[in-house]
Amino acid sequence: MFRVYRAxxxxxxxxxxxxxxxxxxxxERLNDAAADELRAHLRAAIDNVVAGMRYFRLQSDGPKIEEVSSEHPLVPR
Incomplete structure (x- = not known):
């Protein structure tokens, strides 16, 4: 594919x-595309962690858990 005749x-x-x-x-283009995809996955994971913490700790419709312990970790499963 790459080892071809070049005029x-x-x-x-x-x-x-x-x-x-x-x-x-x-x-390099393939690597950049893979890196962009990985960044998107990491960004989604971080957004989900923050949304979970917000729901369990802060939102009015959530359980509003105040204590952080082994029973109630900062980031729920």
Whole structure:
């Protein structure tokens, strides 16, 4: 896929260098996409933890647990 003929390269060394550069760019794009997806998952996890704490500790329609202990951890399961 990346080791292909390139009309703008005049020798094998420059062709291989260009092929490697193209592979590197593709891998960096894939890595960036995976990192963005991971950041989105982490952001959702943090939002869910905060929403759970808000519901169990602060909201008027929640249980309003005041004590933080092993029985009532800060972040419920």
């Amino acid at each position: 703008d390269c005049y020798d094998e060394e420059s062709r291989l260098k260009r092929c490697c550069e193209e592979l590197q760019r593709r891998l």
